[in-house]
Amino acid sequence: MSKKDIFCQIIDGEIPCYKLYEDDDVLAFLDISQVTKGHALVIPKEHYDNFLATPQETMHKVMDVAQRIGQVEIKILGAQGVNILTNCYEAAGQSVPHFHVHVIPRYDNKGGFVLEMHSNSDGLNLPAIAEEIGKSLK
Numbered sequence: 001m002s003k004k005d006i007f008c009q010i011i012d013g014e015i016p017c018y019k020l021y022e023d024d025d026v027l028a029f030l031d032i033s034q035v036t037k038g039h040a041l042v043i044p045k046e047h048y049d050n051f052l053a054t055p056q057e058t059m060h061k062v063m064d065v066a067q068r069i070g071q072v073e074i075k076i077l078g079a080q081g082v083n084i085l086t087n088c089y090e091a092a093g094q095s096v097p098h099f100h101v102h103v104i105p106r107y108d109n110k111g112g113f114v115l116e117m118h119s120n121s122d123g124l125n126l127p128a129i130a131e132e133i134g135k136s137l138k
């Protein structure tokens with residue numbers, strides 16, 4: 001049998017966490033590596049490797065809790081903004097292979113999290129790219 005990932009161990013109570021919310025399908029807790037105060041993780045209790053591999057109904061339940069935590073962090077923690085993100089596969093920075101959504105409150109843009117997206121569109125054929133992706137979504 002393959003080894004349980006760390007979030008399955010948290011769900012099963014084998015590893016402690018600072019729990020924020022729990023229902024039959026979803027668990028939310030503080031990320032052990034707080035990039036800003038209140039950095040939360042939201043996960044499905046059933047194991048799926050990442051967002052892309054998660055059935056729609058479960059994904060919606062996880063995102064619903066992520067939205068509510070973001071709203072609370074603005075209202076109660078005094079955050080000025082929130083980043084909500086999920087990494088899929090190692091190439092995108094995923095280190096725990098169990099679907100999880102980061103909810104990262106932002107305070108005047110201070111803290112340990114810098115999200116930088118640099119424009120890199122030189123030489124790209126945008127109509128062809130849109131056609132290639134779009135035709136698979138029909």
Ligand code: DGP
Pocket residue numbers: 006015017018029030031032033041086087093094095096097
């Ligand atoms: P990612 O890089 O997107 O796969 O994020 C994984 C996050 O999980 C990372 O920010 C640190 C957090 N993490 C790893 N191990 C534990 C743990 O044992 N407890 C908690 N609360 N968080 C953990």
